[in-house]
Amino acid sequence: MKAYEFIEASQQDGVALIELNRPAQYNALNRTMVREIVDALEAFDRDEEVRAIVVTGKGLAFSAGADIDEMAGDHPVRLELLNQFADWDRLTLIKKPIIGAVKGFVFGGGFELALSCDLLIAASGTEFSFPEVTLGVMPGAGGTQRLTKIVGRTKALEWLWNGTRITTESALQHGLINRVVSPELLMEEAMKTAKQIARQAPLSIRLIKDSVNKAVDYPLYEGMQYERKNFYLLFASEDQKEGMNAFIEKRKPEFKGR
Amino acid sequence: MYETIFYSVENGVARITLNRPNTLNAFVAQMNMEITKAIKAASSSEEVRCIVITGEGRGFCSGQDLSEVDENMDHGQVLREKYGPMIKQIYQCEKPIIAAVNGIAAGAGFSLALACDFRLLSDRASFINAFIHIGLIPDSGNSYFLTRLVGEAKALEISILGEKIPADQAHVLGLATKVVSSDNWDAEVNQFAERIAALPTKAVGLIKRTIKATAEQSFTDYLEEEAQGQRIAGLTKDHREGVQAFMEKRKPNFIGK
Numbered sequence: 001m002k003a004y005e006f007i008e009a010s011q012q013d014g015v016a017l018i019e020l021n022r023p024a025q026y027n028a029l030n031r032t033m034v035r036e037i038v039d040a041l042e043a044f045d046r047d048e049e050v051r052a053i054v055v056t057g058k059g060l061a062f063s064a065g066a067d068i069d070e071m072a073g074d075h076p077v078r079l080e081l082l083n084q085f086a087d088w089d090r091l092t093l094i095k096k097p098i099i100g101a102v103k104g105f106v107f108g109g110g111f112e113l114a115l116s117c118d119l120l121i122a123a124s125g126t127e128f129s130f131p132e133v134t135l136g137v138m139p140g141a142g143g144t145q146r147l148t149k150i151v152g153r154t155k156a157l158e159w160l161w162n163g164t165r166i167t168t169e170s171a172l173q174h175g176l177i178n179r180v181v182s183p184e185l186l187m188e189e190a191m192k193t194a195k196q197i198a199r200q201a202p203l204s205i206r207l208i209k210d211s212v213n214k215a216v217d218y219p220l221y222e223g224m225q226y227e228r229k230n231f232y233l234l235f236a237s238e239d240q241k242e243g244m245n246a247f248i249e250k251r252k253p254e255f256k257g258r
Numbered sequence: 259m260y261e262t263i264f265y266s267v268e269n270g271v272a273r274i275t276l277n278r279p280n281t282l283n284a285f286v287a288q289m290n291m292e293i294t295k296a297i298k299a300a301s302s303s304e305e306v307r308c309i310v311i312t313g314e315g316r317g318f319c320s321g322q323d324l325s326e327v328d329e330n331m332d333h334g335q336v337l338r339e340k341y342g343p344m345i346k347q348i349y350q351c352e353k354p355i356i357a358a359v360n361g362i363a364a365g366a367g368f369s370l371a372l373a374c375d376f377r378l379l380s381d382r383a384s385f386i387n388a389f390i391h392i393g394l395i396p397d398s399g400n401s402y403f404l405t406r407l408v409g410e411a412k413a414l415e416i417s418i419l420g421e422k423i424p425a426d427q428a429h430v431l432g433l434a435t436k437v438v439s440s441d442n443w444d445a446e447v448n449q450f451a452e453r454i455a456a457l458p459t460k461a462v463g464l465i466k467r468t469i470k471a472t473a474e475q476s477f478t479d480y481l482e483e484e485a486q487g488q489r490i491a492g493l494t495k496d497h498r499e500g501v502q503a504f505m506e507k508r509k510p511n512f513i514g515k
Binding site: 182 | 467486487489
């Protein structure tokens with residue numbers, strides 16, 4: 001396993017774990033750290049043994065946002081040349097399921113990272129927020145787009161304009177998160193969820209993610225055509241034969257991801 | 259560090275004493291903030307296993323200091339910025355909190371006592387939901403807690419009639435854990451607090467959490483909360499100690515972890 005400076009990455013029983021590791025800074029995201037997260041995600045995406053990836057933060061917070069010191073003096077031309085958000089684009093290409101286990105502060109870039117996960121499990125007491133407006137800027141790594149696609153324009157504008165601290169109750173109500181669990185059990189529950197997904201047929205999991213993501217971007221008709229192709233494709237897999245035979249033979253299937 | 263309260267920790271018990279005795283410990287904005295800060299400190303201190311809130315002098319707390327109120331005051335904003343955060347800090351605290359009501363608890367002072375887990379009342383103590391007498395409504399969580407404690411009908415009577423409730427009557431209504439003779443007040447309060455501080459603190463916090471879940475969640479969600487709570491309690495050292503002490507037929511020695 002490659003050594004990282006700002007994160008820790010490990011894997012066990014088909015589940016990979018990425019932990020943001022700047023707890024003294026509430027896991028504020030600097031550019032190297034974002035690159036490391038994406039590098040680790042891509043490595044796990046290629047690793048045949050990994051079937052699900054959990055992303056969390058060490059310490060009290062998931063991530064309190066971007067490293068402000070790093071960008072206080074930035075200039076638009078430098079930002080264009082730096083093209084830092086290309087790393088965030090790579091994040092959208094990860095094919096395996098990503099489960100975010102969030103707690104404490106999930107602010108700014110940290111919130112954008114959370115919104116880039118496929119499922120979110122939150123410790124009770126977690127607060128989500130886009131406070132960029134209070135610094136005279138706005139989200140730049142997909143915050144306005146992803147939030148709006150999930151909760152709709154009305155709530156997105158209210159929260160983005162005010163930098164509102166969103167509670168887990170509100171986040172659950174608006175479909176931002178899947179579950180709220182006791183803080184003490186966050187990792188146990190997140191790993192349980194990941195293992196549950198890891199037991200399913202990997203190619204189904206993969207093409208379901210692919211198709212659901214298209215539902216967000218495509219018009220309905222194109223989305224349905226896309227879904228159909230993925231549905232047909234799965235009939236080329238060994239796991240489809242195994243799954244359907246096991247059903248007919250009344251036994252448990254053994255999926256291999258092929 | 260604190261000007262309107264005393265804060266001390268001894269034998270696992272954090273004591274917050276409201277200290278504006280000339281006003282029967284009336285709230286000013288600074289006192290709201292200092293109580294919030296003290297509860298926060300006690301919540302995060304490993305040493306603290308029980309919190310006692312009491313009043314210096316004759317009274318427990320007489321509610322908002324009316325000399326701070328003028329016609330420009332936005333009452334809603336004061337609640338959002340001062341009383342709300344204080345009551346929320348108490349409500350969210352997972353350590354047991356005892357209101358040691360030494361004298362009158364009026365208005366928001368009554369609300370403060372209601373927000374606590376236990377209410378020990380001196381025989382000199384009394385409650386009064388005084389808001390109605392100045393044309394206001396009970397605030398600082400008052401109706402939320404009061405209705406759960408005494409039911410809607412009694413909550414309405416207490417809030418609309420605004421009559422003084424002496425300690426013995428408070429006990430009958432279910433508003434007091436216990437009424438204590440003023441002669442033994444300090445000793446009995448300390449004894450009770452130390453008894454609570456010797457309990458398995460994590461389990462006490464989880465009991466608070468699950469009982470709150472009954473008010474906030476559906477039955478199915480409550481059952482999940484309960485399962486998670488028991489999982490957490492099952493991992494504590496105090497659980498192991500409790501089981502072991504039972505097998506060995508001795509008294510358990512809980513450390514709060």
